[in-house]
Amino acid sequence: MTIEFEAPKPIAQMQMMLQTVAENMMRSVSRDFDENEHAIPWDYVEFMHTAMKAAGGGGGLTVTEGKPKEGAEKRPPIGYQRLAAQIEMLSWGDVGFYLVTPGGGLGAAAVVAAGSPEQKAKFLTRFNEEKPTFAAMCMTEPGAGSDTSAIRARAVLDEKSNEWVINGEKIFVTAGDKSFNEYEKFGKGFIVVWASIDPSAGRAGMRAFVVEAGTPGVKVTKLEHKLGIRASDTASISLVDARVPFENLLGKPTVEKTTTGFKGAMATFDATRPLVAASGLGVARAALEFLKEKLMENGVQIRYGMPRNKLTSIEKDVIDMEIQLRSAWLLVLKAVWMADNKKPNALESSMSKVRAGDVVTKITQKAVEIMGPLGYSREFLLEKWFRDAKITDIYEGTGQINRLVVARQILGYSGSELR
Numbered sequence: 001m002t003i004e005f006e007a008p009k010p011i012a013q014m015q016m017m018l019q020t021v022a023e024n025m026m027r028s029v030s031r032d033f034d035e036n037e038h039a040i041p042w043d044y045v046e047f048m049h050t051a052m053k054a055a056g057g058g059g060g061l062t063v064t065e066g067k068p069k070e071g072a073e074k075r076p077p078i079g080y081q082r083l084a085a086q087i088e089m090l091s092w093g094d095v096g097f098y099l100v101t102p103g104g105g106l107g108a109a110a111v112v113a114a115g116s117p118e119q120k121a122k123f124l125t126r127f128n129e130e131k132p133t134f135a136a137m138c139m140t141e142p143g144a145g146s147d148t149s150a151i152r153a154r155a156v157l158d159e160k161s162n163e164w165v166i167n168g169e170k171i172f173v174t175a176g177d178k179s180f181n182e183y184e185k186f187g188k189g190f191i192v193v194w195a196s197i198d199p200s201a202g203r204a205g206m207r208a209f210v211v212e213a214g215t216p217g218v219k220v221t222k223l224e225h226k227l228g229i230r231a232s233d234t235a236s237i238s239l240v241d242a243r244v245p246f247e248n249l250l251g252k253p254t255v256e257k258t259t260t261g262f263k264g265a266m267a268t269f270d271a272t273r274p275l276v277a278a279s280g281l282g283v284a285r286a287a288l289e290f291l292k293e294k295l296m297e298n299g300v301q302i303r304y305g306m307p308r309n310k311l312t313s314i315e316k317d318v319i320d321m322e323i324q325l326r327s328a329w330l331l332v333l334k335a336v337w338m339a340d341n342k343k344p345n346a347l348e349s350s351m352s353k354v355r356a357g358d359v360v361t362k363i364t365q366k367a368v369e370i371m372g373p374l375g376y377s378r379e380f381l382l383e384k385w386f387r388d389a390k391i392t393d394i395y396e397g398t399g400q401i402n403r404l405v406v407a408r409q410i411l412g413y414s415g416s417e418l419r
Contacts, residue, residue: 005333008078011085014055018086021047022093027381030094034384037230038223040178041097049102049132080271080336084278088329091282095388096231098279103127105175106272106396107135110192110208113268114250123210126187133187136179137268138170138211138237139194146401149203153195153239157246157253164209164244166195169236174395176235177220180213189213193239198255205255210248217242228388273349273396274335277356280392281329284360287385288321291367294374314370321363328352328359347409350402357393357402364389 007015025044033039090098104111104127111123126133144150153168170176170193179189190212198205211218222236246253292302295314302318303311311319331352338345364386368375375382393399408418 005330007085008075008081011078011082014082015085015089017051018089018093021051022089026090026093026097030097030381030384031378033094033096033231035230037225038177038233039231041100041231044097045100045102045132052102053128077340080274080339081333084275084332084336087275088278088282088285091279092286093282094231095279095283095391096229098282099174099229099232100178102132102134104135105179106137106268107179107190107192107210109272110137110250110268111135111210113271114208119210119247119250123190126189129187131187134175134179134189136173136175136189136191136235137194138173138176138191140172141169142171146398148194148206151194151196151206152199153193154199155195155197155207155209155244155249157197158243161243162246164246164249166193166209166211166239166242166244168193168195169238171236172224172395173235173237175233176237177223177233180211180218180235180237181220186213191218191237192250197253201255207253208250209244210250211239211242211244212248215242215244227390228384229391267346269396270344270346270349271339273353273402274332274339274345276392276396277328277332277335277352280356280360280389281325281332283385283389283392284325284328284356284363287364287367287382287389288318288325290380290382290385291321291370292318294371317366317370321366324359324363328355331355347406350397350405350409353392353397354399354402354406357399360389360392 021044025041025047029041033041087098090101104124108124108127111120115123123135139148139151141151141153143152151168153166153170155164155166157163158165173179173191176191178186179191190210193209193211194206195209196205197207217240219238219240220235221238224234224236226234295302295318300314302315304319306315308316331348335345335348335352338348364382367382368386371380371382374380375386377383397405404418407413408415411418
């Protein structure tokens with residue numbers, strides 16, 4: 001099997017449609033929603049929900065491939081490739097808006113990675129319903145960030161009611177408020193909560209639970225005020241004696257000697273880290289294209305094909321930025337192609353995330369530097385893209401953690417051997 005570098009026709013057509021959305025529904029109001037943090041861009045949310053339902057995409061951004069139409073020509077799977085292209089284009093428009101696009105996000109990805117057929121049918125189909133619906137992942141805690149073995153949330157089985165009773169606190173939950181709180185225009189979303197069923201077992205005791213919106217004992221306690229991605233909510237959530245049906249557990253209810261169950265659920269990130277990378281590269285492309293446009297307006301033409309020693313400093317910088325952007329996108333393409341073809345991609349996934357986190361930070365910073373005072377000014381969106389960029393290197397595994405994953409994969413060390 002070979003990786004195709006040219007976008008398949010369905011993806012190319014989708015990109016054209018999303019570019020129109022990005023230009024007319026995102027860029028035009030990007031500054032307004034950056035200044036009014038947590039305001040919900042309802043026009044965008046409802047349009048995307050309706051448009052993606054009509055296109056057979058499940059009413060939002062999801063990680064499912066979807067069923068081909070009857071009689072359609074059979075083609076290689078492109079679900080994750082399509083999603084990466086969608087996310088890159090939407091993030092080019094506004095990454096905060098992309099993060100409020102209806103769909104399952106990381107919460108649905110966990111169900112896809114570790115859920116049973118019955119759980120997938122129950123939880124994933126709701127993204128096709130009338131109202132826009134969201135899902136979120138709850139992993140980070142006040143005392144447990146990158147080190148997931150430090151998670152203290154606890155799930156205890158009440159055998160009389162056959163329910164799991166969960167207690168704990170989760171922080172930095174992307175889209176946690178929209179996924180859990182009952183808004184008039186939202187469908188019934190859910191959060192996926194990581195908790196231990198046996199703290200003495202370490203990672204082997206970790207499990208993920210689907211907690212549906214409206215569950216008693218679960219409360220959004222805080223919304224973060226952030227440097228970037230300000231249209232997206234980042235919530236703190238507390239769980240006090242929250243009762244969850246037994247069948248909402250993703251994985252086995254018994255603790256085994258190995259961490260197989262934990263690793264299986266963690267495979268969620270192997271699929272979604274390249275998507276985070278794609279989002280960051282959308283921001284990087286926005287900044288680079290804006291910079292080239294402004295340079296051209298001021299008579300600065302990039303002379304491609306000239307010997308490097310004959311180029312100006314600005315020309316060298318711009319060409320280097322383009323090289324960084326394209327090389328990072330190739331890593332994303334490989335990682336999502338592997339995900340589509342069900343090939344193990346832990347190494348490629350983390351490599352794409354590391355590279356994108358570096359590239360988007362460097363490109364947006366360099367663009368601000370070259371533009372000088374105008375780059376720092378709020379007259380243009382460039383300074384906003386600079387602020388939005390850094391999150392790529394932080395969420396879904398920091399750059400440092402993903403470098404550890406890459407090193408372990410290459411050198412063959414376990415997590416306990418290389419920390």
